[in-house]
Amino acid sequence: MAIRPHIKHTHVYTTHQATDLHLDVYITQPVEPKIPKPIILWLHGGYLITGSRNAIPKWLLNYAIAHQWPLVSPDYRVLPESTGFHTIEDVLSAYTWVAQSLNQLHPECRADPTRIIVAGASAGGWCALVSALHFSTPVDTIPSPCALFLLYPMTDPGSEKWAQSVSLPGATVDPDTARDLLEDIPRRIARGDISLGEEFPKSEEELRTRKRLPLLYAILEKGVFLDYLTGVVGFGQKVLSGGLTEAVEERAKQLFPLDSGEFGSSFPPTVVVHGTADGEISCGESVKLVKKLEEVGVGVQYLPVPGADHVFDLELEECPLAEGDSEEPGAVLSRALQALRGYANE
Incomplete structure (x- = not known):
């Protein structure tokens, strides 16, 4: 239907x-x-x-x-x-x-x-x-x-799960691509880029054209999801070393x-x-x-x-x-x- x-x-x-x-x-x-x-x-x-x-x-x-x-x-x-x-x-x-x-x-x-x-x-x-x-x-x-x-x-x-490396089932990105994607993030932020996401793929053919999914996999595998959630470099490591209470500020x-x-x-x-x-x-x-x-x-x-x-x-x-x-x-x-x-x- x-x-x-x-x-x-x-x-x-x-x-x-x-x-x-x-x-x-x-x-x-x-x-x-x-x-x-x-x-x-x-x-x-x-x-x-x-x-x-x-x-x-x-x-x-x-x-x-x-x-x-x-x-x-x-x-x-x-x-x-x-x-x-x-x-x-x-x-x-x-x-x-x-x-x-x-x-x-x-x-x-x-x-x-x-x-x-x-x-x-x-x-x-x-x-x-x-x-x-x-x-x-x-x-x-x-x-x-x-x-x-x-x-x-x-x-x-x-x-702690989201403060460290996370590998999603069946999701992979080759190391060179991951490195390039992660190295480009500071440049995007410095330019003031804005993203509203991307359509989810509906087929294997569409999957190959998607740019946000490899970025997602790279961020999660690198263990920096919380860094970008908060805008604080190293936030995830602070959570792992001292717990969220020690890492998080009021805002x-x-x-x-x-x-x-x-x-x-x-x-x-x-x-x-x-x-x-x-x-x-x-x-x-x-x-x-x-x-x-x-x-x-x-x-x-x-x-x-x-x-x-x-x-x-x-x-x-x-x-x-x-x-x-x-x-x-x-x-x-x-x-x-x-x-x-x-x-x-x-």
């Missing part, structure tokens, strides 16, 4: 150094035009280095269209040309646009800005988590998210939600889905988040997918209503969507 019929509108939501950042708004003509609908703000994955706003799970987009929920997917600045601070700034700007401008520009979609679900996969889950923590201090003019939906999220970049604490986030009972209800055999981002990161939320009384549902790896949902197009206790990926995702409907008062 293809994507259900819909209308896509594209807008510029912010600009940095003459680089426009866009977001796509997916809407349908409402069958019930007088009934306000929840909004999904979708944040793509890609280790904060690659990916694009087009990387929306088919099953999620089809669900949003079928239920007449507007779905918004923005660009955001990525590493290593930018830092995690820039990513957070963009994600919050996109959230503000959704809360303040979506209904003004598209009144036909009947979006309810008091019911924004912030959702993200992998590194997009990190984006969703840090943006929700921003609202731990209420913002008078902008409603807080009504729920979070985190799909195999990166939640714990402060752990950078927002980049490490599990270690420094101020979770409280007002944190939005959260649904987390993670494969138990994830070879890229351990489901243990999700378990740590769920435990922290449970400790402070936040409504949270953790739905593990037995034996599933990272991006286990890539080929799914629909999530039919789950019956019984099936542990098939589509059934687990269907239960997750039902939980979100409850949190969004649908």
Whole structure:
């Protein structure tokens, strides 16, 4: 099945150094035009280095269209040309646009800005988590998210794993290419280059044309991911030698939600889905988040997918209503969507 019929509108939501950042708004003509609908703000994955706003799970987009929920997917600045601070700034700007401008520009979609679900996969889950923590201090003019939906999220970049060399399953880059890519990064930063990521490949032929994936592999294998997340050379080594607490300064604490986030009972209800055999981002990161939320009384549902790896949902197009206790990926995702409907008062 293809994507259900819909209308896509594209807008510029912010600009940095003459680089426009866009977001796509997916809407349908409402069958019930007088009934306000929840909004999904979708944040793509890609280790904060690659990916694009087009990387929306088919099953999620089809669900949003079928239920007449507007779905918004923005660009955001990525590493290593930018830092995690820039990513957070963009994600919050996109959230503000959704809360303040979506209904003004598209009144036909009947979006309810008091019911924004912030959702993200992998590194997009990190984006969703840090943006929700921003609202731990209420913002008078902008409603807080009504729920979070985190799909195999990166939640714990402060752990030692991300401070040292990481080799992704099946991902390789030859040493000479890695060296050239890493040596070019300081020049990109000095020029003030901005990257918004890159489309994920859909075939082996496309894979050979991609430039961001080898850069991603080189950064992870060199063990400098945290250096570029924080903008501090040698940050990862400081974490390994003295721990995150010794390495992190006050401003950078927002980049490490599990270690420094101020979770409280007002944190939005959260649904987390993670494969138990994830070879890229351990489901243990999700378990740590769920435990922290449970400790402070936040409504949270953790739905593990037995034996599933990272991006286990890539080929799914629909999530039919789950019956019984099936542990098939589509059934687990269907239960997750039902939980979100409850949190969004649908």
